[in-house]
Amino acid sequence: MAVDNRTIKELSASGLDSAVPLCIQYTGAAASKTDEFELKSSLLHHSPKYHGLSMEDSNKHLKEFEVVCSSMTPINVDGNILKMKAFPFSLMDKAKDWLYELAPGTVTSWERSHSFEEEN
Template sequence: MTRSSQPVRAHISEFDDNFERTLRRKRKVPEPSPPSSSSESKFEEKEEAEKDMEVDNRTIKELSASGLDNATPLCIQYPAAARGKTEEFELKSSLLHHIPKYHGLSMEDPNKHLKEFEVVCSSMTPVNVDGSILKMKAFPFSLLEKAKDWLYELAPGTVTSWESMKRAFLEKFFPTSRVILLRKRISGIQQEEGESFPTYYERFKSLVASCPHHQMKEELLLQYFYEGLLPIERQMLDASAGGALVDKTPTAAKTLISNRALNAQQYEGVGQRSNPRPHQVNEH
């Protein structure tokens, strides 16, 4: 080995000692790891939540009413779909456009609303969709103002089927007091002087239809109709029956009344003479 190579070897050994000591020191102190994506996302969510809390200055009333038109009422719990049907579907805009609206006002007829609603839904329900679930999902869109407020104020789990939905709706907007009033009107119906038999019959049918849960038997309804007739009309109806109408079965009596009303309506006004025009002194 030459003399000039000895200083080089000394420098190399000194470098190696320093390098090893530095490496051992760095291994004892781990380098800081970069922030993970999960921690970053949590931090961002926290910032957004704090930002929303700062910006949202709505009152309690406004917060309670927000989303009322789109949120599903907590009172509704959908049942399992019938076999061969699906409960996963989208309410079409065409259906929502045609369903009737109910505001909960005293002059509105809740029974009529239910009938019209069921007719629209039945005619626009896809073949593979459970019709009862479709009605439960579409019914909130038919309610406005007071009626919608009532639905969203019901206790959670109140409605579990379409039948329970109708029952709760009628209990609210068609109370027992109204049923009692209509029952009295049905039982006390009277044909007015000058009122034709067809007109009286239609008025009676409309009154009965306005209270579908009157809980009156058919023979009792026919008795009320018969007793409310004018004496001359009652005699004519008995003559058509070939005796007393009450001796007929309810089905036969109902058919007889319906046929007589139809025939009288066809020939109503035929053979009746109008009042003669008064003669004037200088007419001739």
């Protein structure tokens, strides 16, 4: 019998090509903006969290999320792409499961990602 010498991290990541949900496809950045940037931990830390519970208001979550992102978008960064990259970090539990179950390529712009409020 062969011994599997992979680490726990390697085993837990098997089958995942990246941490980005397959349902999100990024478009090109707006003119004079870049889509190459690093998400800062302060942005992720200040993002509101949405769990997908019946007592939560998805519209309020989106408004709060947009306020945080708009106040922390670096100069020359496409704000819509920043929101699309940061949004999965604002979802927890049932809401995150929903995001990862969407068909590949479902979300192609920030405006399209708002559809979760109708489905949840």
